[in-house]
Each structure stands twice: as C-alpha cells, then as structure tokens.
Amino acid sequence: MPKVLIADKMSAAATQVFRQRGVDVDVITGLSKEELINIIPDYDGLAVRSTTRPDAEIIAAAKNLKVIGRAGIGVDNVDIKSATDRGVVVMNTPFGNAITTAEHAIAMLFSAARQIPAASARTQNGEWPKSDFKGVELFNKTLGIIGCGNIGALVAERALGLKMKVIAFDPYLTKERAVKLGVEKVELDALFQRADAITLHTPLVEGTKGIVSRERLGMTKKGVIIVNCARGGLVDEEALKDALDAGHVRAAALDVFAVEPAKAHPLFGTPNFIATPHLGASTLEAQENVAVQVAEQMADYLLTGAVSNALNTPSISAEEAPRLKPFVDLADKMGRMTGQLIHDPIKAVEFTYKGAVTDLNTNPITAAALAGLLKAAMPDVNMVSAPVLAKERGIEIKESYVDEAERAESLIRLAVETAKRKFVVVGTIYRGEPRIVRLFGVPMDAAFSPNMIYVRNADKPGFIGELGGVLGRNKVNIATFSLGRMKKDEEAVCLVSVDGPVPANLAEEIRAIDQVKIVDVVEM
Numbered sequence: 053m054p055k056v057l058i059a060d061k062m063s064a065a066a067t068q069v070f071r072q073r074g075v076d077v078d079v080i081t082g083l084s085k086e087e088l089i090n091i092i093p094d095y096d097g098l099a100v101r102s103t104t105r106p107d108a109e110i111i112a113a114a115k116n117l118k119v120i121g122r123a124g125i126g127v128d129n130v131d132i133k134s135a136t137d138r139g140v141v142v143m144n145t146p147f148g149n150a151i152t153t154a155e156h157a158i159a160m161l162f163s164a165a166r167q168i169p170a171a172s173a174r175t176q177n178g179e180w181p182k183s184d185f186k187g188v189e190l191f192n193k194t195l196g197i198i199g200c201g202n203i204g205a206l207v208a209e210r211a212l213g214l215k216m217k218v219i220a221f222d223p224y225l226t227k228e229r230a231v232k233l234g235v236e237k238v239e240l241d242a243l244f245q246r247a248d249a250i251t252l253h254t255p256l257v258e259g260t261k262g263i264v265s266r267e268r269l270g271m272t273k274k275g276v277i278i279v280n281c282a283r284g285g286l287v288d289e290e291a292l293k294d295a296l297d298a299g300h301v302r303a304a305a306l307d308v309f310a311v312e313p314a315k316a317h318p319l320f321g322t323p324n325f326i327a328t329p330h331l332g333a334s335t336l337e338a339q340e341n342v343a344v345q346v347a348e349q350m351a352d353y354l355l356t357g358a359v360s361n362a363l364n365t366p367s368i369s370a371e372e373a374p375r376l377k378p379f380v381d382l383a384d385k386m387g388r389m390t391g392q393l394i395h396d397p398i399k400a401v402e403f404t405y406k407g408a409v410t411d412l413n414t415n416p417i418t419a420a421a422l423a424g425l426l427k428a429a430m431p432d433v434n435m436v437s438a439p440v441l442a443k444e445r446g447i448e449i450k451e452s453y454v455d456e457a458e459r460a461e462s463l464i465r466l467a468v469e470t471a472k473r474k475f476v477v478v479g480t481i482y483r484g485e486p487r488i489v490r491l492f493g494v495p496m497d498a499a500f501s502p503n504m505i506y507v508r509n510a511d512k513p514g515f516i517g518e519l520g521g522v523l524g525r526n527k528v529n530i531a532t533f534s535l536g537r538m539k540k541d542e543e544a545v546c547l548v549s550v551d552g553p554v555p556a557n558l559a560e561e562i563r564a565i566d567q568v569k570i571v572d573v574v575e576m
C-alpha cells in the first residue's frame with residue numbers, strides 16, 4: 053500500500069480521501085527540515101501547502117518519493133527542477149482556492165479604500181474617530197489587474213459587478229479572452245499610469261519579480277491603492293513604504309510578503325497599510341476543495357498512474373491510464389532493450405506511432421521509452437525526468453503518426469541515432485502482451501523476457517548448433533528462440549530468452565563462434 057505524508061496543516065478531508073482510496077497516510081506537521089529528511093525515505097507521496105519547502109536536499113533524501121502534491125496553486129515552495137531530475141511528479145490544485153483568493157483581493161480592496169481595519173481597531177479602542185476616516189468609492193474607478201489568469205479573471209468579474217472599469221496586463225491574455233471577460237488589455241506602463249487601484253495575480257517568476265517597482269510606483273496616479281494577494285516578491289516593499297509615507301499611494305493591502313512568515317516588517321505600523329498573514333486561500337470551502345483535490349490526484353497517481361495538474365509531466369486521465377498502460381509497458385521494454393544494445397551516445401530519437409495507438413495521448417508512451425533508453429546510463433531515470441534529461445543532453449526527439457486504414461494493430465517504431473548508426477526497433481501489443489516485430493531492420497516475432505541474449509551473425513549454416521552447444525555446456529536453458537534475417541546469406545539477428553541470469557563469461561564464448569558479429573546480454 054502506498055504511503056503518504058501530509059506535512060502541512062490541511063483539512064481532514066485529505067486524510068479521509070487517502071484512507072478511503074487505500075493509501076496509508078501520516079499527518080505530521082511542524083517538522084524541521086532535518087526531521088523531514090529523516091522520515092521522508094518512508095513515503096511515496098508528500099502533501100504540502102506553503103509552509104513545507106521540499107528543496108533539493110529533502111528530495112534527494114526521499115528515496116521512495118513518487119509525487120509531491122501542493123494543496124493550493126503556487127508551487128514556488130517546491131524545487132520542481134530537483135523533483136523532475138529525480139522523477140518525482142509535482143502536482144497542484146489550480147482551481148480549488150481561486151474564488152476564495154479573488155474574494156480576499158476584493159475584501160482587501162474595500163478594506164484599503166475605506167480603511168476598515170484601522171477604523172475598527174480605533175473604534176473598539178473607544179475613540180469613535182469618525183472624522184479621521186474619509187474613504188474613496190470604488191464605483192467608476194479603474195482597477196488595473198496584473199496577471200489575468202484564473203484568479204485575475206475572477207477578480208475582474210467581481211470588479212465589473214462593482215461597476216469598476218477593468219484594465220489588465222498579461223502577456224498571455226488574448227484579445228478575444230479580454231473581450232469575453234469585459235476587460236481592456238493594456239501595456240504594463242499604461243496600467244500603472246491609468247489605474248486607481250492595482251491588484252496582482254501573477255506567479256512569482258523571473259519576469260514578475262519586483263513588477264511593482266519604485267520606478268513604476270512613480271508612474272501611478274496620486275492616491276492609487278495597491279493590493280497583493282499573489283506572491284511577496286512581486287512588490288518592492290521598501291519603495292511601497294516610501295510611497296505610502298509620502299502620501300502618494302493612498303493605501304496598500306498585502307496578504308503576501310517577500311519573506312514569510314513576516315513577523316516584523318518595515319511596513320508594519322505604516323498609516324494606511326493593511327496586512328493579512330497569507331490568508332488568501334483560507335476559507336473552509338477552499339481548504340476543503342484543495343485538500344480533497346490533492347488527495348484524489350495523489351491517490352490516482354499512486355494507485356493507477358493517472359496524472360492530473362502536474363507541472364513536470366504530461367497529464368494522463370483516469371480513463372486513459374488503463375488504455376495507455378500496455379503501450380507504456382511496451383515502450384519501456386523497447387527503450388530498455390535498445391538502451392542495452394547501443395553503446396554510443398544517443399544523438400536523436402524518433403518515435404513513429406501507427407494504428408489505433410495514435411488515438412491515445414502518446415506523450416507518456418514517448419516518455420516511458422526515453423526513460424527505458426536512458427536507464428542503462430542513468431539507473432534512476434523515469435518517465436518524469438527522462439524528457440528533461442534527454443533535452444539537457446542535447447538528444448533530439450521527434451514524434452510522428454501514421455494513421456493507417458488497418459487500425460486493429462498498433463505499432464510503435466523507435467529509431468535511435470548514434471554517431472555511428474541508426475537502430476530501429478518496432479513493437480506491438482499482441483493478445484495483451486508486448487512483442488518485438490522488427491529488430492534493427494530484421495522482421496521477427498519475439499516476446500520480452502527477463503534474461504535475453506541478442507546475437508547478430510553471418511547467415512551461414514552451423515551457427516544455431518554451435519550457439520546451442522555453448523548454452524548447453526554452460527547449463528543455460530533456452531526458453532524461446534527468435535530468428536530473423538534481411539536476406540539469405542547476409543546478416544541474421546537472433547534473440548534468445550533463457551531461464552535465469554546469463555553467466556558472466558557466456559557472451560565471450562558466444563562471440564568466439566565464427567559467424568558471430570555482435571553479442572549483447574539484455575536484462576529486463
């Protein structure tokens with residue numbers, strides 16, 4: 053039974069889902085990094101929110117880890133590159149807390165416009181400070197949204213309901229989508245110049261770090277309101293404090309900070325400044341949504357291989373997973389076999405899919421074959437890490453599809469190019485079993501087995517008898533023997549499945565047979 057660790061506070065719904073699905077689960081929150089490193093080798097899955105930060109060291113220690121699930125959207129707390137290199141799927145829950153976070157942004161906007169937190173604190177302090185608080189209306193004002201994805205769009209919808217005018221900057225927002233949302237797509241500087249209030253809804257990436265900079269704050273209208281419920285590093289906090297102190301920015305409301313938890317901060321205590329402790333996603337509904345979703349997704353992956361909302365590997369739906377499985381197995385075997393038969397660095401790999409398999413999402417099949425191919429040199433590679441590792445090594449990958457009229461049979465052709473030559477293997481599924489139908493240009497019909505001997509030999513009489521003799525003298529029992537040749541008297545290829553591991557010196561003895569050109573031992 054797979055075992056998952058929930059390392060951050062999460063709705064109990066996650067634990068229930070894991071247990072109902074047959075996944076063993078421990079909930080241990082508040083672990084130090086060292087404590088997590090000590091226990092992580094026991095787990096197949098790690099579920100987190102934003103407190104736990106699975107970095108390269110934690111991931112390196114996680115010898116059995118297959119999946120990290122983020123109950124939330126932002127994955128800046130997870131070292132995705134390390135996870136990918138180690139073949140760990142990283143998944144998030146992109147929609148479960150979006151409405152809640154959009155509502156928090158709107159709440160922050162109102163709070164800033166009317167200074168509700170300060171007014172509340174002073175009223176409860178017995179001051180009745182009515183004349184100190186004169187807010188501004190949001191009606192008819194221009195809201196500038198930076199990042200118009202899931203949450204940005206929900207904020208836009210709500211702001212339009214408040215009869216605000218909405219302008220948005222997002223390089224990936226199409227004109228059509230902008231029209232559909234009822235927002236005006238603008239350039240970044242124009243947004244800073246025109247907005248009465250600015251709200252941020254982008255991830256923290258190279259292009260967005262410090263997007264609310266001192267220079268851009270200088271472009272804004274006097275009296276602008278700044279709201280950030282996305283990620284801390286988006287705003288130059290020092291510049292924001294200066295702009296608030298100068299009275300240029302009317303009010304600012306931050307839910308997120310460059311360093312969290314922000315227990316002491318230069319902005320704290322600044323007039324017209326509102327802070328919440330990263331509460332954007334903190335509602336009963338959102339926390340239940342993300343907990344259930346992350347547990348379902350992680351259980352799906354650990355139990356069936358279905359992948360949803362992964363950031364580092366292609367999706368495989370629950371419906372697709374069982375249909376893909378035989379082809380993923382076939383591709384893995386073809387890759388592993390070929391990887392053991394080639395002995396030079398791979399330059400390019402070409403996949404050709406024919407027949408009914410072309411109806412499926414072939415990305416996982418390609419990834420499985422690549423992982424198999426690279427395994428001889430990189431034993432820890434898997435479907436998640438293989439495409440990235442192949443790319444890093446400059447291996448060119450091509451895929452093509454032949455949608456043949458005869459669709460009953462599916463064929464996968466794997467062509468691997470090294471500096472010296474091109475190796476081609478073609479495989480199929482026959483009666484549910486993976487089979488090789490062509491090996492290095494030679495037609496054959498062979499099953500995969502745990503121990504195989506591959507021999508390339510001159511097609512001359514006497515070879516089979518001699519090979520049988522060598523195997524017999526070494527007490528190696530032949531399970532199946534598949535033979536094929538291109539043309540009479542030219543080269544032949546044979547694939548022998550044997551019962552049990554091949555003795556160390558056997559390949560040498562076979563190589564000594566006159567007709568033999570190449571011998572390789574293949575283990576599956």
Ligand SMILES: NC(=O)C1=CN([C@@H]2O[C@H](COP(=O)(O)OP(=O)(O)OC[C@H]3O[C@@H](n4cnc5c(N)ncnc54)[C@H](O)[C@@H]3O)[C@@H](O)[C@H]2O)C=CC1
Binds near residue numbers: 200203332
């Ligand atoms: N405060 C909180 O508790 C929460 C914060 N968040 C954060 O909110 C942010 C947005 O989340 P979603 O809307 O779900 O993400 P999303 O991926 O749907 O939208 C992000 C948008 O940012 C845009 N973008 C990327 N680079 C940009 C750039 N340089 N300039 C402008 N736009 C750019 C993208 O095109 C995309 O449309 C994330 O950082 C997420 O972590 C999400 C949930 C809760």
Ligand SMILES: O=C(O)CCC(=O)C(=O)O
Binds near residue numbers: 123
């Ligand atoms: O889990 C949380 O409370 C934070 C949510 C968040 O920041 C996110 O989903 O990106």
